[in-house]
Amino acid sequence: MSLPVIRNPILRGFNPDPSIVRVGEDYYIAVSTFEWFPGVQIHHSRDLVNWRLLSRPLTRASQLNMLGDPDGCGLWAPCLTHADGRFWLIYTDVKRYGRTTVGGASGASLRDFHNYLVTCDTIDGEWSDPIYLNSSGFDPSLFHDDDGRKWLVNQLWDHRPGKNRFAGIVLQEYSSNQQRLVGERKVIFEGTAIGLTEAPHLYKRDGWYYLVTAEGGTGWGHAMTMARSRAIDGPYELHPDTYVLTSRDRPHVALQRAGHGDLVETADCDTYAVYLCGRPLPNRGRCVLGRETAIQKLVWGEDGWLRTLDGSGDPTLETPAPNLPARPWPVASAREDFDGPDLPIDFQWLRTPYPDEIFSLAAKPGSLRLYGRESLGSVFRQALVARRQQDHCYSASTILDFEPEHFQQAAGLVCYYNGAKFHYLHVSHDEAIGRHLRVMTCTPDSPQADSFTAPIPLAAGPVELRVEVDFERLRFGFRQGGQGAWAWLPEVFDASILSDEASAPGAPNFTGAFVGMACQDTSGMAAPADFDWFEYQGREYVTAPTNL
Structure with a gap:
């Protein structure tokens, strides 16, 4: 034995x-x-x-x-x-x-x-x-x-x-x-x-x-x-x-x-x-x-x-292990439905001790409402609620109800390390194409600090957002109507930038990758975005991945 x-x-x-x-x-x-x-x-x-x-x-x-x-x-x-x-x-x-x-x-x-x-x-x-x-x-x-x-x-x-x-x-x-x-x-x-x-x-x-x-x-x-x-x-x-x-x-x-x-x-x-x-x-x-x-x-x-x-x-x-009886804890659910009065314990937000300024679980019962605040990466008040990435391979998804009125309003699913390192699948609005979906990436090891994928027009109504991470490979998908296959963006993003090591020498990088929900309104009007649920599932792989 x-x-x-x-x-x-x-x-x-x-x-x-x-x-x-x-x-x-x-x-x-x-x-x-x-x-x-x-x-x-x-x-x-x-x-x-x-x-x-x-x-x-x-x-x-x-x-x-x-x-x-x-x-x-x-x-x-x-x-x-x-x-x-x-x-x-x-x-x-x-x-x-x-x-x-x-x-x-x-x-x-x-x-x-x-x-x-x-x-x-x-x-x-x-x-x-x-x-x-x-x-x-x-x-x-x-x-x-x-x-x-x-x-x-x-x-x-x-x-x-x-x-x-x-x-x-x-x-x-x-x-x-x-x-x-x-x-x-x-x-x-x-x-x-x-x-x-x-x-x-x-x-x-x-x-x-x-x-x-x-x-x-x-x-x-x-x-x-x-x-x-x-x-x-x-x-x-x-x-x-x-x-x-x-x-x-x-x-x-x-x-x-x-x-x-x-x-x-x-x-x-x-x-x-x-x-x-x-x-x-x-x-x-x-x-x-x-x-x-x-x-x-x-x-x-x-x-x-x-x-x-x-x-x-x-x-x-x-x-x-010590000579102690086994004391396992109940296995946590992969999906959080935001039905309670408090934010589920796996989630945190950034810096502010005044959470009522950036989110609410009561404004729309059964949903997490984020109020659009400062830009992604602000060191003051940004509405970002996320949980730790705990697996090299995982899937995360959520559903977003958000009707932006102009380009200064955005909300979506974010893979985040800090203000200089993130991949952000978000919904926004453009006067030419209307409501749309795209990815903003901020990388510390690229000649261009941030970049955007081409906008994808969206119909009105809620949209499901999804990310799949397999070691250093990251892909985003979406769908509307809650049925059918996911539509995957063609780009494969580098998940490894969400790390301490992807930084200039001597810079303060001591945290880790998070995945979660975010909302911005740099016009100052605090446009709300509602997230009905959030799901995170880790996966185990037997073989190592190939390089990008």
Whole structure:
């Protein structure tokens, strides 16, 4: 009889920077959401094998307002812990991340990271308003020591010329009574030679303080590093193998970009690491599913250091499951009919904490109504509601009821990464041909920033829209009347542009591909578009695709 295993990744699609905590029999993982609102995704499991998306805790403007946050900014690297009978959540709101010109000069070294703390007695309850912590860097993490003291660690950002911008990990005490950081901050770890030291987490075991960090950047050179000290403020000695887990310079492993990890211990004292990873497309080498979350069983050696089971440090597609009864969750329906008062949990929107300005589930009961707002890619108010792409191959479809009056009004089905990378099948209006359907594509690696297919005239009435994605191939189709075959547009689009890798070097690209519904009205009249349902179905393929 084969032993039970966990198959990676456990959180498919854009789910990066995992932080894990066990409370009794329950395990929770918090992950980054960047510019997507509400902020932070919390997933729940009782066996480490089966996971469900449980909640998003940052739902109010007082907790998170990302209006104006650039692409790739917003909510970074949450840290979820449990102590003193409540949950503690630390997070960063990034307001600026380089690649911005100031007076015609590059401002890549100037960045703004604001770190906050919220708490809640229950994991899925109403979380508190935030306590401001600091702005000295990103990836903050809270450590609860066994003497009752609490400590914040975060990456220190140094913008000065000639300096290491990733200036190390800083430690400072947090006072629960004063609700602020107290005492002096101290650099406790400067990292290794590969640099880009970030994502700190502290643990205590057998009288040692262990510090886990991520290094090498969140791309192909990513790694999970460990150091330890008898005193919380150091000095810290480096793991004898340097890296606990990495796919750096290891093209043979299926899970690439591995790093940014956190540790959890089961009731049986087994140790598991959760970490982010990427699954490149077979031909293009781009991770359209973004940075996903994997889990792996590790073991403590006689020398007091943590290693993978085989000591190689390789991330694996499978890992032994803990000795726990299986706790599967109900399988979610592929189709959402928008019949309830709340947006289905798989869906998010961009930046704004005021969803009533961009959509309604009550204006036309049984439908999702989007109000046409700013252009696709706006960093303020755009009406785009979408869900993660979680499979290399999938089908998605919806039905749109929309009667645009002129060319500044559009609505449709969008495959979206950010404001510079999307494929958009939309209905609009032209004074010469009337209501019509076409695709707008925005590509980061083409001499022409955006392009349009030829318009296809449409009859009045609702229109069904469909997208088929097979690895790097993307095709759009449509039909009216709800019967008969789909009419497929002749163009085959490049799905691989919806990835971190399809970008200029150094640009902030840390999310993943989404598919969903959008509506624009750049005349300012907020023309509504109604979507009666949305369906997403992933597919598995046995053989790899051919190149485009």
